Amino acid sequence: MAVIDYYKTLGIAKTASDKDIKKAYRKLARKFHPDLNPNDKEAEKKFKEINEANEVLSNPENRKKYDQYGAHWQNAEAYEQAKQQQQQQRAYQGQAGNSGSYSEQDFEDMFGSMFGGQASGRQRNTRFRGQDFNAELHLDLKDVYTDHKRTLTVNNKNIRITIPAGVENGQTIKIKGHGGKGVNDGPNGDLYIQFSIQNHSKFKRDKDNLYTTVDLDLYTAMLGGDLMVDTFNGKVKLTVKPETQNGTKVKLKGKGFPKYKKAEQFGDLYITYQIKTPTNLTDKEKDLFTQLQKLR
Missing domain, CATH: 2.60.260.20 (Urease metallochaperone UreE, N-terminal domain)
Known part of the structure; x- marks a missing residue:
């Protein structure tokens, strides 16, 4: 049985780290993704091969089995069980000393006897769970x-x-x-x-809750008023209290993120006001601020 070289498929060395595997997979997956290569059968085939290689090498346990058993990695557990059975049989027959290392041909002989060769009835009927x-x-x-x-x-x-x-x-x-x-x-x-x-939104997510910062002009902060703000799925109108201070936080109940597998239940949205100081004041505005300063 020919060994599938998953390392070659991803263009990496056998000593590649988990980070190297993930980086190589993402690069190739983007390059050959069907959405970017419509009606391209070769790209579609390559994409499937890349995914198959990643499924094996990105899982430490599967990678270990692949490195040890090559093309037979999916049946590694079945092989180990069968090997133990043979060793037990040899021990019973006084031949336990023959349990040394196994070659590729030994693999072929073992799997041949397990899956269609000269197997005993017990071996043929043994059921093995598929790989994850x-x-x-x-x-x-x-x-x-x-x-x-x-x-x-x-x-x-x-x-x-x-x-x-x-x-x-x-x-x-x-x-x-x-x-x-x-x-x-x-x-x-x-x-x-x-x-x-x-997350490409302006909201920061923490489990079911969302957080964002909203600019508030100085005049609305001082005098109060209405303000339209964005939530994750639309806009809502808030009433700003007079003399609102910079950094004030308000909570919008139920306007956060949906709770996992809890229908119609949502977290909360927390808004922090960031007061914007006016710039490019006119002479009249400066005069009014000067008068206000004297009053204070």
Whole structure:
């Protein structure tokens, strides 16, 4: 069986760090993404190969198995179990001393006996769970403000999932049964998706709450009045109290970010007023400020 060189697919060395793997994957994923290469079959094929390589190498456990077993990495657990069975059988037969290292041909012989060769009935009927897959999904903060559906390509298969509103950056969710195929009718593995969420808005997010700064002119700050401010999903009108000080904070209840898997529940929006001092004063304005200064 030919070994798939995932390192070559991503253009990295076998000694590459996790950071190197992530950097290489992101660069190639952007270059060959189907949205940027419409109707390009070669780019689509390359994109799938890149994702497959990343699913293996970005997961430390899968990478370890791949480095050790090469093309057989997905059946590493099955191999270990089968090897233990053989060792037990050899020990029972007084041949335990033959449990040394194994060559690539030993791998082939072992897997051949496990999956279709001269296997015993017990080996043929042993069910093994499929491998778990890992993927990273890049989204913008606005993408996770509401529930939405997204189609992912994982291991050359399209998977339609619903992304719940309120997902956080770095959060991982499990899609049951969408990992590697089980062996001998064993259960499939699971798909783990980690979210990388970029924030290009003027709001700072802290879990369910949002924070922002709003400019307030000096006159409204002193005399009070109405002010239109932006929230994450529209504008609202605020009433500014007279003599509002710079740095004053106000809370808009329920105007923050949706709470994960809690329908119609939201955090709060915290606004900090930043008073803007007027510039380019006219002579009359200067005179009025001088009079006010004398009154104070």
